[in-house]
Amino acid sequence: MLWDAWQKHNQPKALATANATQSATPTPTQSAPGTSPDKPAMAPAAVSAAERAKAPRLTVDTDMVHAEVSALGGDIVRLELKKHGANNAPDKPFVLFDDGRVHTYLAQSGLIGAGLPNHKTLFSLSQAKVVLKDGEEAVSVRLQAPEHDGVKITKVLTFHRGSYVIDVGYEIDNGGVSALGGHAYYQLTRDNKEAESTAGFFGGAQTYTGPAFYADAEKYTKISFKEIEKKEAKLPKPASDGWVAMVQHYFVSAYAPKAGQREFFTDELGGGLFTAGVIQPLAVIAAGQKATVSVPLYVGPQEQEKLSALAPGLDRVVDYGRLAIIAEPIFWCLSWLHKLVGNWGWAIIALTVLIKLAFFPLSAASYKSMAKMKTIMPRMKRIQEQYKDDRMKMNQEMMELYKKEKVNPMGGCWPMLIQMPVFIALYWVLLGAVEMRQAPWLGWITDLSLKDPFFVLPIIMGVTSLIQMKLSPSSPDPVQQKVMMFMPIFFTVMMAWFPSGLVLYWVVNNMLSIGQQWYITRMFGGDAKPANS
Known part of the structure; x- marks a missing residue:
């Protein structure tokens, strides 16, 4: 965690150059993929804050979101x-897309082709x-x-009741005299500022903020x-x-074309702004014909x-890292327990009990080994005193004692290890x-x-850890004893x-461990009789 924070602190700041060069990968600012270089490119990708501020807006209110849509490009x-x-x-509601008040974070889209509207086109707002309204399942913004040359295009944003999905589409009426082709692009533009952290000192530096992509092959x-x-982007x-998605702590935006x-x-x-998106070819629309395209x-x-219901692999934005194979079943179990008890805190406690079982x-087996360790402790101290000037001999005698009494001095560590x-995977889940x-x-x-505002749980965790340590056999090494007291x-x-x-999980785990250790020590007490000197 310290290494991660050090790297983050010392990494070079983003270059705030206004004239950033284009990336080597196909972008909406270049010719459309699959077209020759002499075909027209769309307008420059960068739109200034001043241009956005001048453009008229309309607002959309549903049961899930309040949105503002700009006439400039029809951007959200x-x-x-x-x-x-x-x-x-x-x-107050959480603000995800923002026009520069805290972040710059926008959903943009457009068409690539001669005279076709893009995200710098000024659209007309009908309202x-x-x-x-009550009883309506969806509402559309047109x-x-x-x-241009007889071609009429309407951008349509459809918001649904009870859903975070917005359908972004275009109705194309080719009233011209020739067939119409081109491409559609959908992009998410965001500044490179980290999302505001809510996970305390250690959590914020480890959550990812930035673009993510998914294709079945890769x-x-x-x-x-x-x-x-x-x-250096490898798309x-x-x-x-x-x-394509833009990920930040707890929240995500994603364009997921269906086919x-x-x-x-x-x-x-430039200016600390980045964009990530997807481009799709339009089917050729003959003169006098109409067509629609839409992407959720x-x-x-x-x-x-x-x-996961919207697109395959989209649930991967909840990134558990290399321990996903453990974290995913933990989250599934935690969700199932939450359905039973109706509270995430009690679900964590129930999960702790199941893990302990x-x-x-x-x-x-480990506590049995620890109980035996207690019985040979007097002999270990005698060996330590007898060979205090010969460390090699003392270690040999100790090993012989462990072998004779069939005691593993590391046996008590295995449950923790x-x-x-599981602890780390649960950390990522929480x-x-x-x-x-x-x-x-x-x-x-x-x-x-969030962290406990009054530090009650961490203090309880420390006290229970101390009790648990006292119940365990102490090391004959004074240095190790001091280290264990400090832990x-x-x-x-x-x-x-x-x-x-997470602290709640550890507190309950400690309490169960204390009870378990007391019970197992009594259960195996008869087997662990003091060894003869």
Whole structure:
């Protein structure tokens, strides 16, 4: 964790150059993929904040979101999530898309081709406010592009009740005299600022903020802003499936085309802005014909069931790292327990009990070894005193004693070592699962994703760790004894900054361990009689 923080602190700052060079990968600012270089390119990708500020806007209100749509390109320039509170003001909605008040984070799209509208086109707004009324399942925003050579194009944004999916589409009426072709692009533009952390001192530096891509052939790929800046982005190859997303702690936006060939792109726009997107070819539209294209845009929390239902692999944005093979079953079990008890805190406690039961056979064997260690402790001290001037001889005598009494001096460590991957996987689950965000447990714990505001749980954890240590046989080495006495203090200080849900798990685990250790020591007490001197 210290190494991660050091690297982050010392990494070079993003270059705030206004005239960033284009990336080597196909982008909307270059000719469309599959076209020759002499075919027209679209308008420059960068749109200034001043241009956005001048453009008219309309607002959209549904049961899930409040959005602002700009006439400039029909971009979604602000989006508030009504079901999720702001980090420091839970009574106010969380702002995901933003037009520069805190972040610059936009959903843009357009068409590539002569005279076709892109995200620098000024559309006509038919109304100033759209509201999803009672009884309506969806509401649409229609923006009219300027007519060009008889071609009429309407951009349509459709918002759905109870959903974070917005359908971004175009209705194309080719009233011209020749066939119409081209490409459609969908991009997410964001600054390179980290998302505001809510996970305490250790959590914020470890969560990923930046673009992510998925194609079935190459699976989940994260491409950092730094890689884009250095032109080291390794994008998925053109495919007939896949999506592009912009990921931050707990939340995500993603374009997930349903069908058709697509290419992926990233670009640095300058001024700390970056874009990531996907390009798809349009079917040729004959003169006098009409066509529609549409791509779903997800803008909301990283709720795995909703994400996996929208597109294959989209739930991978909830990134558990290398321990995903352990973390995913843990989250599934935790979710199942939550359905039973109705509270994430109690679900964590129930999960701790289940994990403890699963490790009971191993713990029993280890505690039996520890109980035997207690019985040979007097002989170990005598050996230590007898050979205090000959360390090699003392170690030989100790090993002979362990061998004779069939005691493993490291036996008590195995439960801890084997539980560590589970502990780390649970850490990532509690850190990454948006379900924990602002989820209360009991009394003063109003958010399991934050540290305990009064440090009650860390103190209880430290006390229970001390009791557990006292029940274990002490090492004959005075130095090791001092180190072990220091460990509960160290863990108390460290865990004070961890999410309270994780500390709750460790407190319950300690309490169960104390009871388990007392029970097993009594159970094996008869077998571990003092050895003869």
